Amino acid sequence: MKKGSNFSSDSGFNNRFARHPAIAIIILLFCLLVVVVAGLELFLKTFSGLGNPVLYERSPLHGYRPKPHQVIEPRGGFGFLYGARVTINNLGLRAAGGDWDDNPVGKILFLGDSVTYGGQYVADEQLFSSVAGRHLPGRQIGNGGVNAWGVGNIVGLVRDYGFSPAEIVVICLIEGDFYRGITRIASVPFWTERPRFALQDLLMHLVWRINTSRYRGSGGAGVDEEQQNLIVERATKRLLALEHYYQERGVRHFIFILPTREQVANGTPPDERVRNALARHGIAARYLRAELRAREPAPNRRRAWFHDEVHLEPAGHVVYGTLIGEILAREIDSGS
Numbered sequence: 399m400k401k402g403s404n405f406s407s408d409s410g411f412n413n414r415f416a417r418h419p420a421i422a423i424i425i426l427l428f429c430l431l432v433v434v435v436a437g438l439e440l441f442l443k444t445f446s447g448l449g450n451p452v453l454y455e456r457s458p459l460h461g462y463r464p465k466p467h468q469v470i471e472p473r474g475g476f477g478f479l480y481g482a483r484v485t486i487n488n489l490g491l492r493a494a495g496g497d498w499d500d501n502p503v504g505k506i507l508f509l510g511d512s513v514t515y516g517g518q519y520v521a522d523e524q525l526f527s528s529v530a531g532r533h534l535p536g537r538q539i540g541n542g543g544v545n546a547w548g549v550g551n552i553v554g555l556v557r558d559y560g561f562s563p564a565e566i567v568v569i570c571l572i573e574g575d576f577y578r579g580i581t582r583i584a585s586v587p588f589w590t591e592r593p594r595f596a597l598q599d600l601l602m603h604l605v606w607r608i609n610t611s612r613y614r615g616s617g618g619a620g621v622d623e624e625q626q627n628l629i630v631e632r633a634t635k636r637l638l639a640l641e642h643y644y645q646e647r648g649v650r651h652f653i654f655i656l657p658t659r660e661q662v663a664n665g666t667p668p669d670e671r672v673r674n675a676l677a678r679h680g681i682a683a684r685y686l687r688a689e690l691r692a693r694e695p696a697p698n699r700r701r702a703w704f705h706d707e708v709h710l711e712p713a714g715h716v717v718y719g720t721l722i723g724e725i726l727a728r729e730i731d732s733g734s
């Protein structure tokens with residue numbers, strides 16, 4: 399009797415699905431989707447590092463920067479976003495040497511955008527700031543580069559926020575930084591609190607990439623010539639005010655203009671609008687384009703230094719860091 403009852407129940411179950419094939423397919427697809435999503439989440443969290451990003455703090459003065467006291471470890475072999483160890487010290491700097499105390503003596507601070515920050519596919523010790531530090535024995539190096547920062551963010555951090563923990567400051571800019579104004583965290587795919595799922599992190603990056611693809615180009619793209627001149631002029635005046643700020647406080651500082659891939663590989667000339675603005679205001683910014691080109695005669699090898707149009711591979715960080723370190727060693731020793 400029980401056997402017949404079970405057969406009857408199974409038949410009823412099968413009959414219900416036979417009578418409603420659309421519902422059956424929907425349920426099966428839903429179950430398959432759950433399995434795929436769970437598997438993808440597990441894979442991303444285990445092997446890519448997604449879901450464990452560097453966290454940022456917001457500020458109306460400088461926009462945003464990394465929160466202090468973070469260590470992000472690489473995970474697996476597919477770390478296309480977070481593939482290297484990132485150490486953020488007590489002052490929000492990438493500083494493999496550890497925390498900084500309150501005494502600025504003996505410390506060198508690098509400031510800049512994502513090129514200086516290096517990306518999370520470049521380890522702390524591979525950054526050009528770290529490489530430069532090897533030419534500066536006895537100095538403590540801190541990397542205060544922040545993704546997507548412009549001149550306005552740097553000036554806001556130093557002058558408005560009052561961030562001045564080092565006796566020597568090295569400001570590294572790309573020409574596009576003069577067109578950005580102050581970047582706010584709402585316009586970049588960064589987190590102030592840790593996402594619950596790796597898929598959230600991935601979705602954030604995908605949505606950001608789709609959105610930014612609608613506004614491609616730098617150098618004030620979509621803005622007429624007069625407005626571009628005003629944008630660069632404003633950034634240059636802010637940089638000049640920062641120079642005066644440092645001079646008044648006796649803080650030695652250096653400004654380097656980092657080139658693009660095409661400028662290094664093919665000899666594309668610098669942005670004349672930025673160059674002329676710097677000259678007009680008497681800002682002693684040092685362009686690295688010619689010196690970098692002189693270090694390697696083969697254009698294809700120079701091109702291989704770059705991860706994209708401005709960001710560097712670890713090999714590029716070695717070349718940049720060696721050049722910057724040699725320059726700083728000479729200038730610091732000469733007292734100029």
